[in-house]
Amino acid sequence: VVVLDISVSLDGYVAGPNATLDEPLGENGELLHEWIFGLASWREAHGLEGGERGADDDVIREWVHVPGAVVMGRRMFSGGAGPWDADPKANGWWGDRPPFDVPVFVISHHAREPLTLGATKFTFVNGVEAALAEARRAAGDRPVQISGGAAVVQQALRAGLLDRMRLHLVPVLLGGGVPLFEGLDSRSLTLERVRSSGAVAHLEYAVS
């Protein structure tokens, strides 16, 4: 099973407008992720104590602990593009102890040896289909999580490789930026679960 977990604005963006290397989430893009940082399971995954419990935390606990492998786009890994030796964040922006602790497959046209940081091994793979195939093998019986960006999601949807979508709908309008859904064929999905802590609406869909 391949699952998408992604935070999205009410107007459908996964990053704000005018993203730069210094502000990779775009203008106000950090508003999409603020709901996460005070949660107990997020803090725990970063070696911190305390934090809130509840529906938001349940969502993050699954996000952190359930997947057996993660697939992400190059920009989500480092914010950069092009050859690795010209990327100022070639080791990613996730720090020395990235919060994954499962194999992560980063999609890039540029070949590179695997990189291990903390308990997370990053493997660099050319193309969504190949990345998902490797991730499935690494995950065993556990789900594979796609965590963005938008281009990866759209490619997986078009290729029929996405089974479930968990959209974390943040009550903010960004007014522009990177749309999650763009240039897709019309199709129906099935709403399977709705959860909310009162701030963010967590919507889980089966992609038929």
Add this chain to the structure above:
Amino acid sequence: VVVLDISVSLDGYVAGPNATLDEPLGENGELLHEWIFGLASWREAHGLEGGERGADDDVIREWVHVPGAVVMGRRMFSGGAGPWDADPKANGWWGDRPPFDVPVFVISHHAREPLTLGATKFTFVNGVEAALAEARRAAGDRPVQISGGAAVVQQALRAGLLDRMRLHLVPVLLGGGVPLFEGLDSRSLTLERVRSSGAVAHLEYAVS
């Protein structure tokens, strides 16, 4: 209080692509509204018996009975544009017995005498602000409902005239069409209520 009630696709459209006079909701746009037709309160408002109860029906019952006046754009009234004598649906596409039964204010640059159909009186007003002012007077203590289209919603949001948004998020991707939110300033809202029948997610926001 001015409330928006609108059905929107998962990719943020309130109508599909390539709308025409014959297919005013655009390609697959009817998928946005199918959830409504089998509900008891909708059938009741159209003089029919039976139908389903539950969360969807609760939403529609409020949609139909709570507002004291309704504001809508010209295209939502007739699908047309320009002078009324050139509009093939000049009396609207809502039939002889429109489902409103409260005063409806239709925004149009083109002056026109009021039109009464069944228990609904349509009044034609130039501009969102004037329409909302007249609707507030007509509604008395009851809320004013904006029911679309997207341009009216965006104008009301920009002018600070919208107090609440009730988005009925339909589990369909349309792949294109008329976006509900476009060209707006970044802002935060407050999620106040989440309801679901299992198919559509009904999300209610306060616009601060």
